[in-house]
Amino acid sequence: MKLDKTILITGGAGFIGSHLVKRFVTNYPSYHIINLDKLTYCGDLYNVKEVEGADNYTFIGGDICDNKLLKNIFEEYKPDAIIHLAAESHVDNSISNPNIFIETNVVGTCNLLNMAVKYNIERFYHVSTDEVYGELELDEHPFSETTPYDPKSPYSASKAASDHFVRAYGNTYGLNYVISNCSNNYGPNQYPEKLIPKVIECILHKKSIPVYGDGKNIRDWLYVEDHAKAIDIIFHTGNAAETYNVGGDCEKTNLDLIRIICNEIDFMLSNDNSSTELIKFVNDRKGHDFRYAINSDKLQKKLGWEPETPFMLGIKKTIDWYIKNLNRERR
Numbered sequence: 001m002k003l004d005k006t007i008l009i010t011g012g013a014g015f016i017g018s019h020l021v022k023r024f025v026t027n028y029p030s031y032h033i034i035n036l037d038k039l040t041y042c043g044d045l046y047n048v049k050e051v052e053g054a055d056n057y058t059f060i061g062g063d064i065c066d067n068k069l070l071k072n073i074f075e076e077y078k079p080d081a082i083i084h085l086a087a088e089s090h091v092d093n094s095i096s097n098p099n100i101f102i103e104t105n106v107v108g109t110c111n112l113l114n115m116a117v118k119y120n121i122e123r124f125y126h127v128s129t130d131e132v133y134g135e136l137e138l139d140e141h142p143f144s145e146t147t148p149y150d151p152k153s154p155y156s157a158s159k160a161a162s163d164h165f166v167r168a169y170g171n172t173y174g175l176n177y178v179i180s181n182c183s184n185n186y187g188p189n190q191y192p193e194k195l196i197p198k199v200i201e202c203i204l205h206k207k208s209i210p211v212y213g214d215g216k217n218i219r220d221w222l223y224v225e226d227h228a229k230a231i232d233i234i235f236h237t238g239n240a241a242e243t244y245n246v247g248g249d250c251e252k253t254n255l256d257l258i259r260i261i262c263n264e265i266d267f268m269l270s271n272d273n274s275s276t277e278l279i280k281f282v283n284d285r286k287g288h289d290f291r292y293a294i295n296s297d298k299l300q301k302k303l304g305w306e307p308e309t310p311f312m313l314g315i316k317k318t319i320d321w322y323i324k325n326l327n328r329e330r331r
Helices: 015-027 045-051 067-077 091-096 098-118 154-173 195-204 224-237 254-269 297-303 311-324
Strands: 005-010 031-037 057-061 081-084 123-129 177-182 184-186 209-212 218-223 242-246 251-253 279-282
Touching (some): 005 015, 098 123, 123 154, 218 254, 254 311
Parallel strands (some): 005 031, 005 081, 123 177, 177 242
């Protein structure tokens, strides 16, 4: 079969990346999808098991900070476009070890940008986060594409820096790029250091559920498959040198979210005792942003995307996946 386009997806064995890889391999059989992933603690080939034997799919284990490897990939496979998701993303880890975030999120991104310019890539799509915008008070409007950057953690600072480098390469070298900044994702395959899978696993193992501070911090939640669809649409139809915010229109306090998960698992498993009894308030995270919220009107009006998965449906599907995969060994 002749493949008419080669797409390099970085971080494709991670949470969001794996859903995107499966979508592209399945929906675009004439694309050759190359999945480049370092397989750190949160990368898992099980996440892409459904497509591992596909004719239009290739996995390469490796690091975006390895320029020799990148050169070999570009020489051998000649990718037409890059969708860049590989990143260190856990805020707590960035507080304890910022340098890893600088290396992967900034240096690694610049390595890819250099290859994109050298090999005349048709499109460089950089997947970023809403955290680059800082935090919101309760009465402030959600982040838009024109909100000034104000990162508060080493993680968000590293992502903000990488966003700026992408735009700089567009301005300086004429690179065709798009950027999207997304709110908190949830769904199957997410490594359980993040809030929702951590809460689910704590409940299933009957362990204490740690809640930072008073639990009133607010996040906007988006089901991961809706995000993958947004990336698909932006990649194919987004205007060059544009930024698109991707949000779920689903703001919840951390404490409310945890209680919803507790009640849903108790119902699904017919638990006698309320799992809310497992909630334990702990010292707040350093520099803990109060609220994130995304205005995705631009993406909805210009490109026709909108979040499709109601939160309760998405959380039920997520819980069900973790119940079925509770004792699976990660690899």
